[in-house]
Amino acid sequence: MASVVVRGSKRRGIATVEVALILPVLITLTFALMEYGWFFINAQRTTNAARQGARLAAMPDTTVAEVASFVDALMSEVGGGYTVEIQPGSIEDIPPGDPVTVTITVPYQDNLELFGFLPVPANISAAVTMAKEGP
Numbered sequence: 761m762a763s764v765v766v767r768g769s770k771r772r773g774i775a776t777v778e779v780a781l782i783l784p785v786l787i788t789l790t791f792a793l794m795e796y797g798w799f800f801i802n803a804q805r806t807t808n809a810a811r812q813g814a815r816l817a818a819m820p821d822t823t824v825a826e827v828a829s830f831v832d833a834l835m836s837e838v839g840g841g842y843t844v845e846i847q848p849g850s851i852e853d854i855p856p857g858d859p860v861t862v863t864i865t866v867p868y869q870d871n872l873e874l875f876g877f878l879p880v881p882a883n884i885s886a887a888v889t890m891a892k893e894g895p
Contacts, residue, residue: 799868799884802838806864807886809834813844813862814888817851820895824851831864842866856894863887
């Protein structure tokens with residue numbers, strides 16, 4: 761068998777073709793990782809805010825307004841457009857041991873419009889339920 765020896769400008773041409781084939785894949789992978797990283801950070805922030813809100817809602821003598829204000833302060837990093845639902849609607853009157861649920865839903869927009877083909881959910885949602893504590 762004869763071996764082919766590539767020299768000089770032919771070798772540079774091969775390297776250019778290799779880069780032209782691999783670079784789009786690497787750039788797409790980099791931006792996809794950034795997109796999913798951003799998604800998971802926001803999902804974790806939303807889950808943490810729901811958990812902290814449910815913990816506050818489970819405490820005795822806490823009002824719905826206090827819980828909503830607390831969750832708003834925690835969600836300031838995520839941005840606006842989210843909804844907070846506290847069940848039951850009047851946590852002040854429920855007896856100890858009954859469940860209290862805080863649900864937060866955040867619409868998630870693709871930050872990288874160029875890569876709109878990445879599968880991401882339309883909303884980030886977190887719900888946490890805790891038992892109401894007694895006096």
